[in-house]
Amino acid sequence: MAPRRGSDEPRRGSTRGADAARRGGKPDEDPPAERGFGISEARAYTPRGRTMRERTPRTGRTADPFRPALQVVEGGKPRARRPAAAEPEREPGGTAGRASGGGQPRGANRTETPPRVMRKGTPPPVPPPRKRTTAAKAAAAADRPVRTARRGAGTRRDDPRRHGGPPPPRKRAPRRPPKLVDQRRRLRLGTVLALTVFATIGIRLVTMQFTESPAFAERGLETRLDRVDLPAPRGAIYDRGGAVLAHSVEARYVAVDPELVSDLPKTAAALEPLIAVPKSELLAKMAKRKQPGGGASRFEYLARGVDIAVGQRVEALKLPGVIVHRDERREVPGQDLAASIIGFTSPDLNGLEGLEARYDELLRGVDGKRVFEVGQGSLDAEIPGGYNRETKAQPGSSLRLTIDRDLQYMVQKTLGARMEQAKAYTGAAVVLDVRTGEVLAQASYPTYNAAQPLKSKPESREDTATSFVVDPGSVHKAITIGAALQEGAVKPEDTFMVGPNVTKGDQRFKDSHTNWTPRRMSIPGILAYSSNVGTIAIADKLGKEKLYEYQKRFGLGTATGVGVPGEAAGALLPPDDWSGSAYGSVPIGHSVAVTPLQMAAAYAAIANDGTWVQPHLVKETIAPDGKRTPSAQPTTRQVISAEHARELRLMLEAVTTVKGATGVHAAVDGYRVAGKTGTGSRVVNGKYVSGAVASFVGMAPADNPRYVIAVFAHTPGGGGGEVTAPAFHDMMGYALTHFGVPLSSGKPPKFVVYP
Known part of the structure; x- marks a missing residue:
């Protein structure tokens, strides 16, 4: 960009005034067109008439179109800003004294652009030291006389100290910006923390997968398992000749899942004439209740030892929540024959009196159990191919008495x-x-x-x-x-x-x-x-x-x-x-x-x-x-x-x-x-x-x-x-x-x- 015409005033930062001062004469008044335009002047030129050193660094995006080019010239990095020298006092007319030339330079009445004020709290950037080129050193040398002349510009009477006035306030040197945290250290610390977190998560995942996975799988499976007891056939009691005095025969039990019963009165009314249990008792058994250890009760006996034909009739009703399954019933063919000796059992085939009670552990055996996986909700049925384990019942031993x-x-x-x-x-x-x-x-x-x-x-x-x-x-x-x-x-x-x-x-x-x-x-x-x-x-x-x-x-x-x-x-x-x-x-x-x-x-x-x-x-x-x-x-x-x-x-x-x-x-x-x-x-x-x-x-x-x-x-x-x-x-x-x-x-x- 060509320098502005129509003004003989040298630009601030130019070497023209400085050369004239060194020669002891006036500044060279040759028009710029007749003189050459050196590289040092190009370096010092800015569109606003200020050198790069006079410009206050901005934060954010700059509007100077020449700044990128100048940074390239300076080595690709901005130069460190030097503290500004104290400016001499200006005359009331608004002009300041010049160097030994004593005259006013052309364009002295122009209003200079005030330095740009930095935003509060924004520290000036501290560029790293850079290697100065030969041209830069020459320009710096040229600048020093100009600044010296500027500091010495004006008459002695302009100095307030000569008139007994207070000395001009001394400008404090700007505070050095706080030293930033070492980025590499922060990066290393963050890396270590991230690796620690990921390692902890990884170890936990491995533990859950290989060590605790069976426990979690079992907990999940428990919610889908259903259990059915397989009653152990109770041992028989024979007389001395092998005639049956008491034995167990196949029967059916009728039970209920209270959570699945939709209509209590209707269900009770349908079951009462079949299993010979009063309706009031059925309603009490079918009512929803909590188990002592927590959780809803899902199984309650309504009748045990019912005839197989009765069980089939109950099944044919297809009542929601009603369960019919294989059971045993203690049968005494002789009814009162040797009853005082034999005794009797409870509905669940536990001996209560007589030899049934005395030899209960030997007679009753060990019940089996079938555990299988079922679906949830409307799919509440056994899952084909799912979990299925059956423990066979161990029948009880029998007694042969001395009784004839x-x-x-x-x-x-x-x-x-x-x-x-x-x-x-x-x-x-x-x-x-x-x-x-x-x-x-x-x-x-x-x-x-x-x-x-x-x-x-x-x-x-x-x-x-x-x-x-x-x-x-x-x-x-x-x-x-x-x-x-x-x-x-x-x-x-x-x-x-x-x-x-x-x-x-x-x-x-x-x-x-x-x-x-x-x-x-x-x-x-x-x-x-x-x-x-x-x-x-x-x-x-x-x-x-x-x-x-x-x-x-x-x-x-x-x-x-x-x-x-x-x-x-x-x-x-x-x-x-x-x-x-x-x-x-x-x-x-x-x-x-x-x-x-x-x-x-x-x-x-x-x-x-x-x-x-x-x-x-x-x-x-x-x-x-x-x-x-x-x-x-x-x-x-x-x-x-x-x-x-x-x-x-x-x-x-x-x-x-x-x-x-x-x-x-x-x-x-x-x-x-x-x-x-x-x-x-x-x-x-x-x-x-x-x-x-x-x-x-x-x-x-x-x-x-x-x-x-x-x-x-x-x-x-x-x-x-x-x-x-x-x-x-x-x-x-x-x-x-x-x-x-x-x-x-x-x-x-x-x-x-x-x-």
Whole structure:
């Protein structure tokens, strides 16, 4: 761009004025056109008439079109701005003094453009040092005189200090801009932070993928899984011959998912006539509820063990939320047959009473489970090919009892008939194999239907053979006499003077067969007529300590462990606790608490040549694979010698053979029978209750005993001879015939009651 014409004033920053000053003359007034236009002048030229050094750096975009070109000349970077020198004072006319030339340059009256003001807070850029070129050095050298002349321009009188005025304010040097943070350091720090964040995220992702992924997958799968229990078939209970006494049969259960039921009243009304559950109960079960651990309840049983046909009818209704699935139902073919022994289960097949409860863990097995993946919402169905795991149910083991079903039926039927005839409150009957201790039959009165146990009374479900605690009465006399024989206190041929009564302590004891005149009686006669006075006389010779010892040997005062839950142990009176009357009451079977099963086991010891064998009901267990495991061998012990046992059995035959004896109604045609009648009292919670307990315990054949039967009955009144002896007759007669026992070869001896 050409310099402006029509003005002889040199531009600021030009070397023209400076050259003239150095020569001591006036500035060269040659027109610029005649003089050349050097590169240094081009460098110093700006459109606004200022040098690059005078311009205040701007922030942002500049409007100077020559600035990029000049930066190229200077090396591509802007030069550092030097602090401006102090300007001389101007005359009031607006002109300033010049160098030694003294004249005003042309164009002095022009108004100079004030320096551009930088924005507040914007620090001037600090260019990095640059290498100066030769031309730049020459221009700088040319500039220095001009600035010197400018600083020295004007007269001395223009200096305010010469007139005593205050010195001009000194301009402070501009503050150096704060040192910027090292960009490379910031970059390194940011890189490290970014890498740390990405490394942490990466490690977490790897951990979740390879270490925790199974847990997350399992949590997700849990929300899509459905479970169905597979009931384990409960083991069966068989009699000694393999006949089914109780077993489980296939059935159906009806359940509900309360979250899926759309119309409660309609669903309940449809199910009520099919599953025989009241509508009010159904509504309560189908109502939505929360589980104790949190979450909605998704399964509630409505009925269990329903017939397969009923389940199919319920399925045909297609009620929303109603579930029908395979189940089992406990079935007792004999209904009340051996119900007091077998017991019953709950609807979910847990044993509650009897052998079902005693052997519950062995019978019930382990339920299986099927877990499968289902869809959500309207696709709530099993996903084909999805997660599916099935744990097969492990069936329970079975029991084979010592009970004979046919004998059990006959004993139970006979007992019920005789008890109804005697208007008895309670009755019990036990049949034992004297050699093995096996319980062949065990009946209770009253009884109940084990297939529908909840419809019966609690007292009807008791096993009276093991829970019926009584004073045995005269059946205890065989223990007293057996102990005396074993201890040598008496001999079979001994006789005793028996009067009408005897007093012990503050109590008088008398016989039912009163001897108004004291007479001698044989031991068989004492047993035949159940003489209290004669038995007390024998006990006096034995002593209370020995009697107590033999009571325990015969198994009194201790539960037999037959296997039925709730078996009573009975009670004995220790010798130290005997009062004066105990010397008379204990030997004849009072002040003693026993169960019918205990007395049956005691007589079985007499029948088994003096060896007591523990009664038991379970013959063997049958595993699901068919393996059979016999029950543990029963406990045995010798109570009295075989010789004394035979002598005692012979004496007991007098009870059924002597004319007018108490047990003649127990005799069985063709067989020799030995036994004893009794009349005692029932003990409830340690106290006697009204009524009498009639009893008869006997064995047959007496010459070679096979079975012992004990019959007890709590009646309003009556002795063992009238109530229980006839029942014994019926039961023993059937047992001997049922098992094919040969008839006795000989006849019982003739007993002398009064020698």
